[in-house]
Amino acid sequence: MSDERRPANPWPPVETQRPEIHPKAPGPGTDLEMHYTECFGCGDVDNGLHIHSTVGESGVVHSRFPVTRAHQGAPGLAHGGLLACAFDEALGSTVGNLLRRPAVTGKLETDFLRPVPVGTTLFIAARVDGVAGRKIYASADGHLNSADGPVAVRARGLFIQVGLEHFTTHGDADALAKFTQAPRLRHDDWDINP
Numbered sequence: 001m002s003d004e005r006r007p008a009n010p011w012p013p014v015e016t017q018r019p020e021i022h023p024k025a026p027g028p029g030t031d032l033e034m035h036y037t038e039c040f041g042c043g044d045v046d047n048g049l050h051i052h053s054t055v056g057e058s059g060v061v062h063s064r065f066p067v068t069r070a071h072q073g074a075p076g077l078a079h080g081g082l083l084a085c086a087f088d089e090a091l092g093s094t095v096g097n098l099l100r101r102p103a104v105t106g107k108l109e110t111d112f113l114r115p116v117p118v119g120t121t122l123f124i125a126a127r128v129d130g131v132a133g134r135k136i137y138a139s140a141d142g143h144l145n146s147a148d149g150p151v152a153v154r155a156r157g158l159f160i161q162v163g164l165e166h167f168t169t170h171g172d173a174d175a176l177a178k179f180t181q182a183p184r185l186r187h188d189d190w191d192i193n194p
């Protein structure tokens with residue numbers, strides 16, 4: 001089904017405030033480091049997605065996902081779940097880097113408009129659309145092979161701001177300690193009170 005014929009639900013679905021880019025957010029042109037080396041989306045992981053992101057103008061973050069044979073669902077085509085994963089990464093990175101508020105994905109929806117063949121690179125442009133308390137709404141378009149190529153996938157995500165105890169309680173506290181020691185992630189540069 002073409003994009004125009006898909007039902008369009010209002011987005012954001014609730015009244016929101018305009019997102020405020022954090023004063024210490026990386027500026028346009030900044031290549032974002034992997035947020036965690038073991039992240040399947042952006043980390044140095046065998047057969048991971050190896051997504052690289054750069055901050056663009058006007059609150060847009062540009063991410064690139066090189067689709068390889070390791071990412072197939074149907075022969076020669078990207079797996080839909082891994083495409084959704086790429087958008088989770090791109091949207092989460094956009095929220096984290098621009099707002100500097102620790103947040104986790106609460107809801108993620110994807111529209112698959114065109115097949116994404118192995119060997120293509122998906123150029124994902126993501127932005128934060130609005131904020132309502134702890135709820136952060138973000139969306140992204142994924143273009144085939146160039147920033148202005150045809151849109152193959154669209155995604156919308158709701159991210160919920162959490163305290164750092166979310167990660168120490170449910171995750172690996174030692175890994176989190178290393179993660180937060182990275183200069184780019186210094187606690188005092190983040191808004192950590194949800």
Ligand SMILES: CCCCCCCC(=O)SCCNC(=O)CCNC(=O)[C@H](O)C(C)(C)COP(=O)(O)OP(=O)(O)OC[C@H]1O[C@@H](n2cnc3c(N)ncnc32)[C@H](O)[C@@H]1OP(=O)(O)O
Pocket residue numbers: 035088089091092093096097103104105106107133134135158160162
């Ligand atoms: C730089 C970093 C990049 C990282 C990119 C990758 C990001 C990820 O993949 S994160 C991993 C996947 N996500 C998770 O593991 C999250 C698991 N879920 C949870 O831990 C909890 O459900 C959590 C924290 C999201 C929300 O729980 P909790 O803190 O109790 O908040 P809760 O009161 O339920 O929800 C807060 C608000 O969000 C709303 N909300 C929560 N989930 C949803 C949902 N799925 N749909 C709609 N609204 C929702 C609630 O209705 C509530 O709204 P309101 O304030 O208006 O009443």
